[in-house]
Amino acid sequence: MADEENRKAVLARVHGKVQGVWYRGWTVDTASRLGLAGWVRNRGDGTVEALFAGPADAVDRMLEACRRGPSAAVSYTQLTL
Template identity: 65%
Template sequence: MTDIQNRAAVRVRIHGRVQGVWYRAWTEEEAARLGLHGWVRNRKDGTVEALFVGPEADVNTMLVKCHDGPPAAEVEKVETFPAEGIVPRRFEVKPTV
């Protein structure tokens, strides 16, 4: 049984030099390592958007990691938004929007 009281769902928008630097693949790997569900995708405005769902402590760890990203990234800002009511079953890379 999963303890839903200690779960979090957060959508993030990452700004800076985050496209063309392996950010999506890095995010997918890190999220999988933490056992998170959700998705990541590029946006046409040059940002990366992601949804992280899982144990609150692991979601918070991922949010901290997003401020650095992969080695070639230059993150300027990470915006977070609540994402209640969303229950993805895995983590995936989605197409650009």
């Protein structure tokens, strides 16, 4: 039960220069290193959307990483709960 209490899932929408800069690939690699499950996709409006699920501290680290993004990106994260 304690493990379930320390888990969370977040749907994030990332805005900015995030398509055509390897953002999705970077997201998959970073989330995998953090032990997270989920998915990531480009949206037609130019944003990237991702679902991150796993240990709460790892999800929080992933969200902070998304705010920075890969070196070619200029991004900010808008969270949808």
